[in-house]
Amino acid sequence: MADLAPVPRSEREPLLDVLRALALCVVVTDNVMTTFSGSSFLPKTSPDYIHNEGLSGMLFRLLMGLRSMTVMSFLFGLGFSIQLTRAKDSEVTAMYLRRLTGMFALGMCHIALVWWGDILWIYALAGLVLLPCRKASTRTLIGIGLALAILPRAIPLIPFVGTALVPDETAIRQMKESMLAAIYGTEHGPMFTAHLRTLFYVHVCNLPWFLPWLAGRFILGFVAGRHRIFENNGANHLPLFRKLAIGGAFVALLGGAVRITLMGREMAPELKFVVRLVDDTAVVASVAMGISLVVLLMQNARWQRWLSVLIPVGRTPLTTYLSQSVIATFLFYGWGLGLARHVQGPKAGLVGLAIFMVQIAIAGAWLRRYELGPLEWVWRTLAYGKRQPMRRQPRSLEQVV
Incomplete structure (x- = not known):
């Protein structure tokens, strides 16, 4: 096999970057509609409560809920399988563990400095499941992947299991009240405390089912990458x-x-x-x-040309994802513009789409000068254990599409 090295830009599949970008569009729209705007923390009787049992809540679940996370985790597993085919087994194991460690560290920084809802640290933990998958058969992996992708989220609904895993209603209500107050407020101390509390109840308490749920999607992506079904678009x-x-x-x-x-x-x-x-x-x-x-x-050539506008965002997914949190908290939190008091629910989704449009332009301008997004450069340097090239060489200044 070849020596361990990043996939050259010329060998990247445009399709995968387009898929990644579309998922990031749904990510920012979903997150702005739910958490950044505070709509998930409103009382259930509020007309702007995004998870209500009425028509708007049902449409949100049918069109948005969990789709972007499914795509991103699928592509994560696919990316590892592509890397695995390019290097020696021992090399890729060490690189992959450094990659997960770097992802976990970036996630912790994201939580500490910006936003409680970071997913990177959970991806890093769930990603460990892919290491033993390398020697398993495709049929076994598909069976395990589908089971883990479908079953875990139903487990808390089993009465005696749910009692142990799900916090009581009073704790959840208090968490939502403190988080909403933090979003509306201007003090960073109460906001940090509310973020940690929300992190515990929303993510930490759900890890028993959330980790295998993610792992199933990673495994399905790994299988797709193993069989190279996305080659040649x-x-x-x-x-x-x-x-x-x-x-x-x-x-x-x-x-x-x-x-x-x-x-x-x-x-x-x-x-x-x-x-x-x-x-x-x-x-x-x-x-x-x-x-x-x-x-x-x-x-289709015309559709490919239109969708290719998204490629720069798909090539800078980490920078795009983390910058979405910085922009959205500034726009909606009380320490910034405080839009959460005025714009919530589906209306906030339009702000999320506007953020994504700006990110398309920024990513395109950045990649005309640099090989990687700034946080992709940090992550790749950590993963490969040596400083990676950042500025593009004159001979590689081909048009970014």
Whole structure:
């Protein structure tokens, strides 16, 4: 195998960068609609409460909930499998562990300095599951990956399990009240305390199911990378993507129909468990459909040209993700412009889209001068254990698309 080295820019698949960018668009829209604007922390009776049981809450779950995280974690697993094929086993193991360590450290800095909702540190923990996957068969990995992608989130709905895993309503209500006060306030001390409290109840308490849930998506991405289904923008496997688009649409619509039918009804614990399984199956199916549609669109020259506008963002995902938190907290928190008092729920999603549009322009301008985004450079330097080149050489100043 080749010596351990980053994938050259000329060998990157544009499709993967487009998928990554589209996921980041949903990430910022989702996060602004829910947490940065404070809509997730409002009382359930508030008309702007994003997770309500009415039509708006149902549409949010059907169109937004968990999709971006599914795509990003899938691409994470795929990226590791690509790297694995390029280097010796011992080298890639050491590099991968440094990569996870660097990701964990960046996540901790993100939490301490900006925002409680960082996902990087959890990705770093869940990513350990990919190391033993290298020697497993594809059939085994698909079975384990699908089971972990669908089952874990339903486990807390089992009565005796839920009692142990889920905090009581009083603790959750107090957490939401403190977080909302911190968003509206101007003091960094109370904000930091509220962030840590929210981190504990939203992320730490959910790790027993969240880690395997993420791991399942990593494994499915690993399998896709092992079989190189996205090479040549997916053109080598178009029949597969057509089947995934049709099948994914059917399952996603069926899951949506189940959710609409049961909307507003009181459900027994057993039915809640089944509905949660249907929901997560629909999430996986809708993501498979969405990815497949992008693959099929990328076969058309005009669509490929339009979608290629997103590539610079897909090449700077870490910088894009972390800068979204900086921009959004400044816009919505009381220490900045304080928009959370005036713009919440779906209206805030438009602000998220505006943030993403600005990031497209910034990423494109940056990559015309530099090989990597600033935080990608830090992460790659940590992963490879040596300083990486940053400024682009004159001979490599090809147009960024």
